[in-house]
Amino acid sequence: MSALLSVKDLRIDFVDRGRVTNTPVRGIDLEVGHGEIIGVVGESGCGKTLTGLAVLGLLPGGATATGSVLLDGGDQLAPNAANRRGEDVSIVFQNPGTAFNPVFTIGAQLRNVVRRHRDFTKREEDAHILNYLTLVQLPDPARAAASYPHELSGGMLQRAMIAMALLCEPKLLILDEPTTALDVTVAKQILELVLDLQRQFGFSVLLITHNLGIVHDICDRVAVLYAGRVIELGETAEVLKSPKHPYTQGLLDALPGNRDPNMPLAAIRGTVPSNLLGITGCAFADRCPLVIDECRRIDPALLESTNGHADACIRTVRA
Amino acid sequence: MSAVLDLQDVVKVFGTRRHPHRAVDGVSLRVEEGSIFGLVGESGSGKTTLARCALHLIEPTSGRAVFEGQELGALSRGQLRSLRSRLGVVFQNPVAALNPRMTIASLVAEPLVTHTKLRGSELKSRVLELLDDVGLGSAYPSRLPHQLSGGQLQRVGIARALATTPRMLILDEPTSALDVSVQAQILNLLRELRTRHDLTYLLISHDLDVIRYMCDSVAVMKQGQIIERGDTGAVFGNPEHEYTRSLLAATPGQRRIR
Amino acid sequence: MTYPLLPVVPSLTPVNERFTGLRHLGRVLSRDWLAAFGLVLVVLVLVLAVFGKWIAPHPEEGAGLANIPNRNLAPGAAHWFGTDELGRDVLSRVIIGAGPALSVALFVVVAAATIGIVLGAIAGYRGGWFDTVIMRITEFFQSFPPLLLAMITVALLGAGPVNVGIALAIAWWPWYARIVRAEAASLRDRSFVEAARAMGVPTWRILYRHILRNSTTPILVQATVDIGTVVLWVGSLAFIGLGAQPPSPDWGLMVQEGRGVILNRWWISTFPGLAIFVTVLGFNLIGDALRDILDPRQTKR
Numbered sequence A: 001m002s003a004l005l006s007v008k009d010l011r012i013d014f015v016d017r018g019r020v021t022n023t024p025v026r027g028i029d030l031e032v033g034h035g036e037i038i039g040v041v042g043e044s045g046c047g048k049t050l051t052g053l054a055v056l057g058l059l060p061g062g063a064t065a066t067g068s069v070l071l072d073g074g075d076q077l078a079p080n081a082a083n084r085r086g087e088d089v090s091i092v093f094q095n096p097g098t099a100f101n102p103v104f105t106i107g108a109q110l111r112n113v114v115r116r117h118r119d120f121t122k123r124e125e126d127a128h129i130l131n132y133l134t135l136v137q138l139p140d141p142a143r144a145a146a147s148y149p150h151e152l153s154g155g156m157l158q159r160a161m162i163a164m165a166l167l168c169e170p171k172l173l174i175l176d177e178p179t180t181a182l183d184v185t186v187a188k189q190i191l192e193l194v195l196d197l198q199r200q201f202g203f204s205v206l207l208i209t210h211n212l213g214i215v216h217d218i219c220d221r222v223a224v225l226y227a228g229r230v231i232e233l234g235e236t237a238e239v240l241k242s243p244k245h246p247y248t249q250g251l252l253d254a255l256p257g258n259r260d261p262n263m264p265l266a267a268i269r270g271t272v273p274s275n276l277l278g279i280t281g282c283a284f285a286d287r288c289p290l291v292i293d294e295c296r297r298i299d300p301a302l303l304e305s306t307n308g309h310a311d312a313c314i315r316t317v318r319a
Numbered sequence B: 001m002s003a004v005l006d007l008q009d010v011v012k013v014f015g016t017r018r019h020p021h022r023a024v025d026g027v028s029l030r031v032e033e034g035s036i037f038g039l040v041g042e043s044g045s046g047k048t049t050l051a052r053c054a055l056h057l058i059e060p061t062s063g064r065a066v067f068e069g070q071e072l073g074a075l076s077r078g079q080l081r082s083l084r085s086r087l088g089v090v091f092q093n094p095v096a097a098l099n100p101r102m103t104i105a106s107l108v109a110e111p112l113v114t115h116t117k118l119r120g121s122e123l124k125s126r127v128l129e130l131l132d133d134v135g136l137g138s139a140y141p142s143r144l145p146h147q148l149s150g151g152q153l154q155r156v157g158i159a160r161a162l163a164t165t166p167r168m169l170i171l172d173e174p175t176s177a178l179d180v181s182v183q184a185q186i187l188n189l190l191r192e193l194r195t196r197h198d199l200t201y202l203l204i205s206h207d208l209d210v211i212r213y214m215c216d217s218v219a220v221m222k223q224g225q226i227i228e229r230g231d232t233g234a235v236f237g238n239p240e241h242e243y244t245r246s247l248l249a250a251t252p253g254q255r256r257i258r
Numbered sequence C: 001m002t003y004p005l006l007p008v009v010p011s012l013t014p015v016n017e018r019f020t021g022l023r024h025l026g027r028v029l030s031r032d033w034l035a036a037f038g039l040v041l042v043v044l045v046l047v048l049a050v051f052g053k054w055i056a057p058h059p060e061e062g063a064g065l066a067n068i069p070n071r072n073l074a075p076g077a078a079h080w081f082g083t084d085e086l087g088r089d090v091l092s093r094v095i096i097g098a099g100p101a102l103s104v105a106l107f108v109v110v111a112a113a114t115i116g117i118v119l120g121a122i123a124g125y126r127g128g129w130f131d132t133v134i135m136r137i138t139e140f141f142q143s144f145p146p147l148l149l150a151m152i153t154v155a156l157l158g159a160g161p162v163n164v165g166i167a168l169a170i171a172w173w174p175w176y177a178r179i180v181r182a183e184a185a186s187l188r189d190r191s192f193v194e195a196a197r198a199m200g201v202p203t204w205r206i207l208y209r210h211i212l213r214n215s216t217t218p219i220l221v222q223a224t225v226d227i228g229t230v231v232l233w234v235g236s237l238a239f240i241g242l243g244a245q246p247p248s249p250d251w252g253l254m255v256q257e258g259r260g261v262i263l264n265r266w267w268i269s270t271f272p273g274l275a276i277f278v279t280v281l282g283f284n285l286i287g288d289a290l291r292d293i294l295d296p297r298q299t300k301r
């Protein structure tokens, strides 16, 4: 079976007056299988959201993408990719409070989406919308449809957002930090809902998060992003249990959960570089505890070592 | 052991008389000398409001906040001002908590100018010393906040809070706006500073892992009230309240649900 | 595990925009020819105000000395703007008039802004009864037409440029008070102001460093535009006999002096009138440009 989504050597440049000002995504390779939940993790600024937007075919102004993003055979980087948005792929953003337009009811905004993709009568539209608001387990779907965004809590809005994303039965659902703005208990319910719907409909999920705990809880596979590249990729359990790249190791070690309170946390020193223009060698070299001279010269490719587990560290290449 | 900060039945009501909203609803807690006291709860549970009452940035509707044996509400403006040099605070959002038009050096100098007689080159060297103390090198003093990352800004926030050699810091979600990697740096820094300067912390967070790692004792807040409290190990190891259990269960990273 | 919230970036312009501001100024001027035109006008008026004595062809006539043999000459090679009923060179009168016009305007704007900034900042920051009282007072002042208010004040104090300045400052400060109050009230609850309070920073210092320094843009823009407007009001008061008295080289007074003969000897009123117009236009255009330069948020729209 071929993959549903296949991203090959995706690069995203920001161009201002003919000059490239930044290249926040520098050659991402990623495949998502049918019905798979894949996690994309990394610190903020690593290019997670931009990658998601490229898959959606919706890059911000000034950004140009090269490489290929094939979704079910269709080219998402082609100019007409926007037509398929909502049909084949849709997205749920981090902040449900700002993702909805405050001056329209939830129902009206869902109806807009249905109209763009389906040729329904008004009654069919109503039924369709209500059906999906019920699916996302909103306690009173009819009332939610008639509500304005500010009348719903963050958790309820995120449910409505998920309903909107699923209205046209996409094959791929992108979730960009879907629970970051929510409390833990609400977040957990939202994730459980996504799993539930995924079992029902069988769509694939690209889950963007910086939370390795969430990845652990629900993802089949995980891609670790650093400075616009996938630096480690594999089965979730495998990657979290025996990470190969020092960056992945660093992210895991930095977590305060179940640490000995008498020992300092193993923090990664420094921060994500804010501009990747003109970087040579491994972008993580400056922060890496295991850096060697070669790291400054060679930017290692993502290399599969054991079954499906790949990483982009020079020590793996040489091993 | 004696309590550095002692909150007694603090109540803060917002809203109108007809629609009162008890954001803090009768909270008492004692933060012992040298300890790290954790305050955990979901957003809107009243943690920040309680901190503001403890600092007398807002007046509690009723109840008392006592710091080093002095009741804040009974102090004169001058006394309250000088007390502020011994009770520092670090805010959740380091970007918002720093005046965007002031350089890092003048931001760190502000509490020193307020509370000490240091001026000129002495002031400057103390500022550098403080920046060094929080792990910021000499490249930063002349920069503006928007030229620093979130983690660096939070270090500046901590340097300011430390400037007047306080006895206690109230830390309101100091790492919630930061990546885990940077969070680890800041938590380590806070622990180091505590040992180096004999500090007492009231650490507010919605993150149970952070509280568990950092704190000696903890209070769980819900809807303005403390519903459970005790030693961190006891509360997290054997939670008595249903709500605490649900918070613990919801923390991701424990159990696969797919 | 954590659920970090993304930091909210405050919408204030950082101070170093001042440096990029100069570069920005160049860009604004080259793109926005109206702003460039405004700058030319303002520079012209300023140069005349400062160096008028040396530029005017007949400075002593400009100051008021009559030259009866030359009365009522039409504009020509010898007198570009013609001469008035007392034979004075109108060009020199207009040039010498720039100094007093701008000094009064500057005085009014500085005085009004000072009063308004102090009262507005305290009102906005403190709130409560002080705020209510100050705002009621500003409303009271603003409910009068400013010219009427100034007229009443001048009538009480007596005519003359100094009293005109005082009168206009009294009519003007409420506008500054309201601008600053609005800024102060919105900055008051910002986290960095609360942080300063938590550190025990004295109130006056918070007002200066954290409130005023973050509200300079609207104050500067308003003050720039107001210089032009005040010149117009000063002229108007002189026109109705409440400002400068003859033989002062006041633009409004000069318009008034030529009013009776406007159909026959149009130049006597027209050129000082144009001087007022040019000043108002110049400062208005510069005010708009300043808003764009100091407040990049609006430029981007």
Ligand SMILES: Nc1ncnc2c1ncn2[C@@H]1O[C@H](COP(=O)(O)OP(=O)(O)O)[C@@H](O)[C@H]1O
Binding pocket: A014, A022, A024, A042, A043, A044, A045, A046, A047, A048, A049, A050, A051, A060, A061, A062, A274
């Ligand atoms: N609209 C934009 N204009 C310019 N640079 C951008 C824009 N959006 C993102 N970037 C840059 O791309 C990098 C990656 O951004 P993003 O994909 O949002 O990261 P993440 O989602 O991993 O936090 C950032 O460092 C940012 O500087």
Ligand SMILES: Nc1ncnc2c1ncn2[C@@H]1O[C@H](COP(=O)(O)OP(=O)(O)O)[C@@H](O)[C@H]1O
Binding pocket: B014, B015, B023, B041, B042, B043, B044, B045, B046, B047, B048, B049, B050
């Ligand atoms: N200045 C205020 N005016 C009115 N209500 C407020 C104010 N500050 C906080 N609240 C309310 O008080 C409750 C507690 O808020 P807060 O103390 O910020 O909670 P937490 O810090 O635990 O997230 C919330 O419901 C909030 O809406």
Ligand SMILES: [Mg+2]
Binding pocket: A048, A049
């Ligand atoms: Mg993002």
Ligand SMILES: [Mg+2]
Binding pocket: B047, B048, B049, B173
């Ligand atoms: Mg809070």
